[in-house]
Amino acid sequence: MxxxxxxxxxxxxxxxxxxxxxxxxxxxxxxxxxxxxxxxxxxxxxxxxxxxxxxxxxxxxxxxxxxxxxxxxxxxxxxxxxxxxxxxxxxxxxxxxxxxxxxxxxxxxxxxxxxxxxxxxxxxxxxxxxxxxxxxxxxxxxxxxxxxxxxxxxxxxxxxxxxxxxxxxxxxxxxxxxxxxxxxxxxxxxxxxxxxxxxxxxxxxxxxxxxxxxxxxxxxxxxxxxxxxxxxxxxxxxxxxxxxxxxxxxxxxxxxxxxxxxxxxxxxxxxxxxxxxxxxxxxxxxxxxxxxxxxxxGTPRHPYQPYVGEYAFAHKAGVHVDAITKDCRTYEHIDPELVGNKRAITVSDLSGRSTIVAKMVDELGISFDKKQELIGSILNEVKMMGLKDLELDNSEATVYLILLKHLNLYQKLFEVNEWLSVAEGSVDSSRAYGLTRVKVKEDIQVEGSEGVGPVNAIDIALRKALLKNYPELKKVKLVDYKVVLPEVSRDTASIVRVFTEFTDGNNIWRTTATSKNVVEASVFALVQGLDYYLQKSRLMDKGELKDIKLSHQ
The missing domain is CATH 3.20.20.70 (Aldolase class I)
Known part of the structure; x- marks a missing residue:
């Protein structure tokens, strides 16, 4: 033996x-x-x-x-x-x-x-x-x-x-x-x-x-x-x-x-x-x-790390999501809460109707029949975004805003009417300036700022314009910013993707946006990140989502 x-x-x-x-x-x-x-x-x-x-x-x-x-x-x-x-x-x-x-x-x-x-x-x-x-x-x-x-x-x-x-x-x-x-x-x-x-x-x-x-x-x-x-x-x-x-x-x-x-x-x-x-x-x-x-x-987190990784209990394939909504043991070897982790539903162009329904329950606590027309409408938008190379896998804040808009739960809290970014430099130094014109309720806020780069300058100016009405944004920090260039580019006007990551000290959320203009894509992603925080605070902390759940039931 x-x-x-x-x-x-x-x-x-x-x-x-x-x-x-x-x-x-x-x-x-x-x-x-x-x-x-x-x-x-x-x-x-x-x-x-x-x-x-x-x-x-x-x-x-x-x-x-x-x-x-x-x-x-x-x-x-x-x-x-x-x-x-x-x-x-x-x-x-x-x-x-x-x-x-x-x-x-x-x-x-x-x-x-x-x-x-x-x-x-x-x-x-x-x-x-x-x-x-x-x-x-x-x-x-x-x-x-x-x-x-x-x-x-x-x-x-x-x-x-x-x-x-x-x-x-x-x-x-x-x-x-x-x-x-x-x-x-x-x-x-x-x-x-x-x-x-x-x-x-x-x-x-x-x-x-x-x-x-x-x-x-x-x-x-x-x-x-x-x-x-x-x-x-x-x-x-x-x-x-x-x-x-x-x-x-x-x-x-x-x-x-x-x-x-x-x-x-x-x-x-x-x-x-x-x-x-x-x-x-x-x-x-x-x-x-x-x-x-x-x-x-000072080492980067490993999202695929067993048990404690961010993706350790993340489900993306439609078949998998459909199964775990019926019996989580079908695709999870243990309860993620045993190690302090949590289950995550990933919305992407691989998603099916079950994924959208599960995400709505996970994020909003609202349950729908997957056969309803609303679910098909959300899924179609997600699929179309995938065709445009807009990856939603790690952009849960972007997905959250999509859900709110389809459910008529979205409330426009501010609107960026105009933005301007100027960068100049020499061999020894460089400077960047950002200017934003933001409508908050009935007020127009125009703010400018200098930053370490054009995106940072716009970010600072945007926050300055919003803080008067939304002081809670002081807690929100941009902790990661990444630009993904197309694999094959024939010219300098190709579509670029921007990913951003934010935190309020307790939670982390991410957004994504695309454009032929890298600064414009960055502005879109920044706006989503701040908007997500305000929308979620409005619905969760102020109890508005609770009222919506009751009326839906």
Whole structure:
């Protein structure tokens, strides 16, 4: 019987798994990522709130920023999580009590230290320039040193899988050395991220036959298998996993906490959090945690990310939408609310009548029979917009305004009568000016502004014209602006598409528009974004939609 079949026939899975989050240490090693002290604290507190067992804050021996972080976190009382510092083994040719890196760990006053050491003879020879025997001594001395100072030691066997496949006997000797010095856990690291799930099963089962300490894994994602490898390790008997939020980490990243946790909790029924909440409530803050780390790390959100991505529960094909309106389990593997996410209905030229009906229920809470003429009218407009290359997939605000107009719920709150944009520049500088003439109720507001570009100048002038009557627009910010040029263009008068994204601090919405004039398309998209906010506020916050629902019923 091979290892895969053996795994399926026997139940090696633990009842509980200890989770160590390394976002603030390993995640900080991702290219383009640098956490401020304030953001590090925010992330640590959120990890504690969700119930992660151990938070690896950093490597105090490597840089002053990590030292500062360890000092700052002491001002906060963590409810669920223990704090861990990261450290290498002692340096060669230096007395252990004089090693500044190890001393920095002691000064951090962390609860736990994660010590990484070499498992691969190749690393001993080419990186550290030491013999395999010297490496074993360094592992033992370092763990003993920290244990003598009262710290719990988790031993991370770096490059373990590479070392094991090259020389299994020596790789086992390294973790035996750590176990012999009373490391609390032995963690097998796929540092190069190149192994496959079936190999994980083989190695983890073999190692568990040889050591008595709890076993953990630390998986990198270079072959796209970090999450799968982590789960297979747990199914093979590992009871400790190391992960990062959104999979942030060196090169292509690590096993994603946002995938590993829900898979353990919901799919495998393995407790992976220190929480007294029922299982169905434990991960409701997962999307918030994911978004917080994206914001804190300055990395763009991944909309296709499983569980917490914006599109994770988005339905576009008409057949799919029709099915989920009858039974959401037909095209959703879990309830999106379990991870703090929500279902999204996408209107596009692929939509059918069921999509339009579902979108109206989703956005307005109003239900129609899909056979009604109104639904066909809306669908025809959507299809025609698709023919004009006006993509509505990610332009829910544009769709919302279309629905209001067809339902006779739209109320013209302002009208842009004229706009003017002027840009001038030289080699050393450039300037742009915008002028708008806006009718609000019976008033005509004419405003001008200077901006960093023609679109920005128009945006500022438009807001100035509207703020007198609609001061709530102060909260609305344009956070993204994108121009999409046609793939094939015979001249400079081709149709261009503009996408805009807005926020009021709590919600995000997007619009799209087209024109042969990029500034005109931008004005159309800007107007839609502001109009959407005002229309939705009027209907929802002021209760007008409630009255409309009652009259419709």
């Amino acid at each position: 091979n290892d895969e079949n053996r795994l399926l026939s026997l139940n090696f899975r633990p009842k509980e798994v200890e989770v160590l989050d390394s976002t603030l240490r390993e995640g900080a090693q991702a290219r383009g990522v640098s956490f401020t002290l304030k953001n590090r604290i925010k992330v640590a507190l959120e990890l504690d709130k969700i119930g992660v067992h151990i938070i690896e804050l950093g490597w105090p021996g490597s840089n002053p920023k990590d030292v500062e972080f360890f000092k700052a976190i002491k001002e906060y009382e963590l409810e669920n999580s223990k704090i861990a510092a990261f450290s290498s083994t002692k340096r060669k040719d230096i007395s252990i009590d004089r090693d500044p890196n190890l001393g920095a760990v002691l000064n951090s006053e962390s609860d736990i230290v994660v010590v990484f050491g070499k498992s691969w003879k190749r690393q001993c020879k080419t990186v550290l320039n030491i013999s395999p025997e010297e490496n074993l001594d360094m592992i033992s001395e370092t763990i003993t040193f920290f244990k003598d100072h009262g710290l719990e030691v988790i031993y991370d066997a770096e490059h373990f899988f590479d070392g094991y496949f090259e020389d299994p006997e020596y790789a086992i000797q390294t973790i035996k050395a750590a176990e012999g010095c009373s490391a609390s856990k032995i963690v097998l690291a796929d540092t190069n991220g190149g192994i496959l799930p079936n190999q994980v099963v083989t190695v983890v089962r073999n190692v568990l036959d040889l050591i008595k300490k709890p076993l953990g894994v630390h998986m990198h994602n270079d072959s796209g298998n970090a999450v799968a490898n982590t789960l297979m390790a747990v199914l093979s008997g590992a009871s400790h996993v190391q992960v990062t939020v959104n999979g942030l980490g060196e090169r292509t990243g690590n096993a994603d906490l946002c995938q590993v946790l829900p898979n353990l909790e919901f799919k495998l029924q393995i407790s992976a959090l220190k929480s007294k909440l029922p299982v169905e409530q434990r991960l409701k803050g997962l999307l918030h945690l994911s978004n917080l780390v994206y914001e804190a790390s």
